[in-house]
Amino acid sequence: MLSLFRLILVSLMISTTAWAEKIEIKSNPEEAEIFIIADDAGTPQKIGKTPFKQDLKELIQTYVKKNNFVFELRKDGYEPYRVLFTKTSNLDVELAVNLEVSREIKTIKKHDLLMVELFDVQKLIRGKNFPDALNKLNLLEKDYPHFSIIAELKGTTYYMMKDVEKALSYYRKSFALxxxxxxxxxxxxxxxxxxxIDTEKN
Known part of the structure; x- marks a missing residue:
């Protein structure tokens, strides 16, 4: 759906008899696939990869079946990017697009960062540097409130500090998560x- 993608309307208000000299599309990173969506069925048709340069009139004559058409850029690991054009133009068109990392990749990177931080926390706990371990865990808990491993490590930290009641409260929280x-x-x-304490009631 168009609502899932960035949509830029490029309105080129000129006479229908004049056409752009060329269209040039660049992306960061490069090698993004370019599709044109220009028929009533909304079928994407691949026309090349970035960096891309071609005669716009030729593209329109070959693919465009209605007044508006869309260029879509796709690259694995990045969010698709769409640009909507009207059919008429007498200007050169240049697009420079910064592709955004996909949500899935962002999530993976965020989880990778969490694992690194948790490894550091475990080293602090083994070194009995409990205050720093708890400070790190408190910060991580704000960003990852539903990760049971954080509560578990808090429980472990308090247990090693001989604070059994606090340790229990965090082990319970971890199990609840x-x-x-x-x-x-x-x-x-x-x-x-x-x-x-009666385990069956807790």
Missing amino acids: NSDNVDSYKMKVYLEKKLG
């Missing part, structure tokens, strides 16, 4: 028994 977190469940049950 992810009922498949076996380690958090085992620690939750262990600490509940240690504190004389």
Whole structure:
């Protein structure tokens, strides 16, 4: 759907008898596939890759079946980019497009960063640098509030600090966020028994 993509309307108001000398499309990064969507069915037709330069009149005569048409740029790992044109023009058209990294790739990179941060936290815990470990975990919790591993590591930190009640509260939170977190469940049950709390009610 067009609402999923950036849409720029380029309105070229001139006589229908005059055409642009050329259209030039560049992208960052390069090698983006270029499609033209110009029929009633909205079927994308590949016309080349960036950097791209061609006679616009020729493109229109070959592909365009209605008054408006769309150029779409696609590249793996990036969001598609669409530009809407009217059919008439007597100007050269130059487009320079900065493609945006796709949401999926952004999510993967964000998770990779989390793993690096958690590795650092584990080193701090093993080195008994508990205040810095908790500070890092507090910051991570703001960005990743639904990740059970963060609550689990908080529980581990407090447990090593001999604060059993706080440790239990975070192991419970971790298990509540992810009922498949076996380690958090085992620690939750262990600490509940240690504190004389009925596990079945918690």
